[in-house]
Amino acid sequence: MSLSRALETGDLAELPSRRDEDWRWSDLRGLIRAIPPASPDASARGEGPFAAVCSETMLVINGGSARIHLAAGEKKTIALRLISRAEGTSHSADVAVTVAEGAELTLLESHESFGAGYITDVEMDITLGASAVLERVVVATEAADAIAVTLARVGIGAGSKFAQTTLAIGAKRQRIETRLAHPGAGAAVRLDGVYLVGEKRHTDLTSTVTHKGEGGTTDQLTKGAVAGQGRGVFQGRITVERGADKTDAKMGHHALILDDRGEVDSKPELLIFADDVACAHGNTVGQLDEQAIFYARQRGMTLAEARALLTEAFIGEVIDRIEHDGARDVARTWASEKLRGLT
Amino acid sequence: MLEIQNLHATVGGTEILKGLTLSVPAGQVHAIMGPNGAGKSTLSYVLTGREGYEVTDGTVTLDGEDLLALEPDQRAAKGVFLSFQYPIEIPGVPGLTFLRTALNAQKKARGEDEVSAPEFLKRAREVAKSLKIDFDMLKRPLNVGFSGGEKKRMEIFQMAMLSPRFLILDETDSGLDIDALKVVADGVNALRSPDRSMLIITHYQRLLDYIKPDQVHVLAAGRIAASGGPELAHQLEAEGYDKYAA
Numbered sequence A: 001m002s003l004s005r006a007l008e009t010g011d012l013a014e015l016p017s018r019r020d021e022d023w024r025w026s027d028l029r030g031l032i033r034a035i036p037p038a039s040p041d042a043s044a045r046g047e048g049p050f051a052a053v054c055s056e057t058m059l060v061i062n063g064g065s066a067r068i069h070l071a072a073g074e075k076k077t078i079a080l081r082l083i084s085r086a087e088g089t090s091h092s093a094d095v096a097v098t099v100a101e102g103a104e105l106t107l108l109e110s111h112e113s114f115g116a117g118y119i120t121d122v123e124m125d126i127t128l129g130a131s132a133v134l135e136r137v138v139v140a141t142e143a144a145d146a147i148a149v150t151l152a153r154v155g156i157g158a159g160s161k162f163a164q165t166t167l168a169i170g171a172k173r174q175r176i177e178t179r180l181a182h183p184g185a186g187a188a189v190r191l192d193g194v195y196l197v198g199e200k201r202h203t204d205l206t207s208t209v210t211h212k213g214e215g216g217t218t219d220q221l222t223k224g225a226v227a228g229q230g231r232g233v234f235q236g237r238i239t240v241e242r243g244a245d246k247t248d249a250k251m252g253h254h255a256l257i258l259d260d261r262g263e264v265d266s267k268p269e270l271l272i273f274a275d276d277v278a279c280a281h282g283n284t285v286g287q288l289d290e291q292a293i294f295y296a297r298q299r300g301m302t303l304a305e306a307r308a309l310l311t312e313a314f315i316g317e318v319i320d321r322i323e324h325d326g327a328r329d330v331a332r333t334w335a336s337e338k339l340r341g342l343t
Numbered sequence B: 001m002l003e004i005q006n007l008h009a010t011v012g013g014t015e016i017l018k019g020l021t022l023s024v025p026a027g028q029v030h031a032i033m034g035p036n037g038a039g040k041s042t043l044s045y046v047l048t049g050r051e052g053y054e055v056t057d058g059t060v061t062l063d064g065e066d067l068l069a070l071e072p073d074q075r076a077a078k079g080v081f082l083s084f085q086y087p088i089e090i091p092g093v094p095g096l097t098f099l100r101t102a103l104n105a106q107k108k109a110r111g112e113d114e115v116s117a118p119e120f121l122k123r124a125r126e127v128a129k130s131l132k133i134d135f136d137m138l139k140r141p142l143n144v145g146f147s148g149g150e151k152k153r154m155e156i157f158q159m160a161m162l163s164p165r166f167l168i169l170d171e172t173d174s175g176l177d178i179d180a181l182k183v184v185a186d187g188v189n190a191l192r193s194p195d196r197s198m199l200i201i202t203h204y205q206r207l208l209d210y211i212k213p214d215q216v217h218v219l220a221a222g223r224i225a226a227s228g229g230p231e232l233a234h235q236l237e238a239e240g241y242d243k244y245a246a
Helices: A003-009 A290-298 A303-319 A325-340 B040-048 B072-077 B095-109 B117-130 B135-139 B148-162 B178-190 B231-239
Strands: A056-061 A064-070 A075-084 A090-099 A104-113 A119-128 A133-141 A147-156 A161-168 A173-182 A188-197 A202-211 A217-226 A231-240 A248-257 A263-272 A278-286 B002-011 B014-024 B029-033 B053-062 B080-083 B166-170 B197-202 B215-220 B223-228
Touching: A003 A090, A003 A119, A003 A147, A056 A064, A064 A075, A064 A104, A075 A090, A075 A119, A090 A104, A090 A133, A104 A325, A119 A133, A133 A147, A133 A173, A133 A325, A161 A173, A161 A202, A161 A325, A173 A188, A188 A202, A188 A231, A188 A303, A188 A325, A202 A217, A217 A231, A217 A263, A217 A303, A231 A248, A231 A278, A248 A263, A248 A303, A263 A278, A290 A303, A290 B072, A303 A325, A303 B072, A303 B095, B002 B040, B014 B040, B014 B053, B014 B197, B014 B223, B029 B231, B040 B053, B040 B072, B040 B080, B040 B166, B040 B197, B072 B080, B072 B095, B080 B148, B095 B117, B095 B135, B095 B148, B117 B135, B117 B148, B117 B178, B135 B148, B148 B178, B215 B231, B223 B231
Parallel strands: A056 A075, A064 A090, A075 A104, A090 A119, A104 A133, A119 A147, A133 A161, A147 A173, A161 A188, A173 A202, A188 A217, A202 A231, A217 A248, A231 A263, A248 A278, B029 B197, B029 B215, B080 B166, B166 B197
Antiparallel strands: B002 B014, B002 B053, B215 B223
C-alpha cells in the first residue's frame, strides 16, 4: 500500500489512510478523491538551489527515472533536481543511488515546484558499500496545494557513513520518509531534519532505523517551527535488534509553535531488544522566549524580525551539522528566506 | 526631551505606578533612586513598551511625540534604549549578528541606508576596545555564559553602537566590581551630549559617583516623592528610604 502503487494502478484503495498507524497524521485516502491524469513531458526551469555549489546536475522532470552510480574509490558532488512542472496532474519518479566501496558522494537534492495542485511521488533506493560515504541534503519546496511523498530506502555497508539533512516547508500534504537498515559494524548514521511550516501546509518527516548488527551509531536531530495553521509531524523509530550490542543511538526532536493555530505531532520511538546499548531521546515542543523577543524588539527589531532571528538560531543547530560547506550555506540562506515568509 | 505626566500603570492587575510625573530635558542625566518594589523597573518597562505593563492613565512624550502609542521597536528607532537589569541570553545568535540586525532594523524604520558589514565591523572594533571587551566575545552567542559584569558591558557596547537619544540604565551597577564599574561609567559618560538624555535607575548611590547626575529623584510607592541635586543621593545613602515609605 503506497501512493506509488495507487498512481500506478489507479486504485484509490492502495492509498495509505489514517487507519494505518504510520500514516495516521498524514492520511492520503481521505485527501485524494480521484487519481489525476499523468503529468505531461516538460522541460526544466531555473538552475535549482545548488547550482552555485555543484557542477554536475541530474534532472528528473514530472517523474521518470535516474541512476547514480559511483565506482569504488570515486568521489563526487551531484545535484539531483526533482522538478514538478505540472498543474493538477500526477507523476512518479524512481531514483537509484549506489556508492561502491570507499567511494564518497555528496548528493544535493532539490524538490522544486513550478506548478500547482499536482501529486508527486518519489521512491529512492540508496546503497552504500563498505566504507562508502554519502551526505544527502534535501531541500523540498513544494507548492502549497501539492501532495508530495518521498520514500528513501537506504542500505549501508560496514564502516560506511550516511548523513542526511532534510529541509521542508510542507505542502497540502508532504511526507518525506527514510527507512534505513543499519548493519552496525562501525557504520555511522546521521539523520537530521528541519521543517518550517506555515499557512495551511503540512509536513511529515518519518524515519525508521533498524540496527541489525553490533557496534553502529545513529545520531538524529530534527527541529521545526510551525506558524499559521501549519502542521508538523515527526515520527522517528530506532529499533535495536537482538544482538546489535554496542549500538549508540540518539534521537532529538524539538519544535516551536509560533502561532496558537499551529500544530506539532510527534512520535519518537526507541525499541531496544539488545542489552549493551546506549540510547537516548529528547522531544520538546514550545514557544519562543517572550523575554528574548522583547529584548530584540527593544533593540529595534520588528516582531517579525525578532521571531525570525530567534527561530533561525533555534534551527541553526541542525544546519550547522551539514558537512558540505556550500550546501550548508545554501541551506542556511534557504531557511532564512523561508522563515521570513512564514505566516 | 522626555515628559512623563501623571503616569499610572498596572502589572497583572496591580497598580505599580500611581501618578508619576517627571521631566528630563535634553542633555541632562537624571537618577531615579528608590527602595525595592517602588516601581523603578516597572517604569523602565513602561517606557519601552513591554507587554504586560499596562498604562491606565497619563502621558509619556519624547520630544513631543506620544511614546505610548508606539511599538517597542518603533520606540527603539526613535532612540529609546534600555540597558537591562538582567540582560537576556540569546543562544545561537552571535552578538555581532544580533546587533547588526537591530541596527539595520532601526535604520530601515527611520528610512536610512543600512550599514555595510565592513563599516559595522570597524566601528564595533573601536567601541569594543574602548570598553575593554574582547572582540572574540562578540562573535559568541549573545550573553550566553557571560558573567554578570560581561553582560553589563555588552549592554553598554550595544548602547554605544546604536547611538540612542534617550538612555535608560536599569541597575547597571549591579553585579559589577569596581574596575568594571569604572569601565561602564566611562562608556556611559562618553555618550553624554547636549542632544542626549539619560535616566539612571539605581538602588545605591555608588554608580552616581562615576556618572554624575544633574538631578536625583526618589521614587517611592509609584510616584516621585522628592527631587533634588546630586546631594540628595548622598543624603539617601546616609539616611535610607524609610521616610519615603508609603
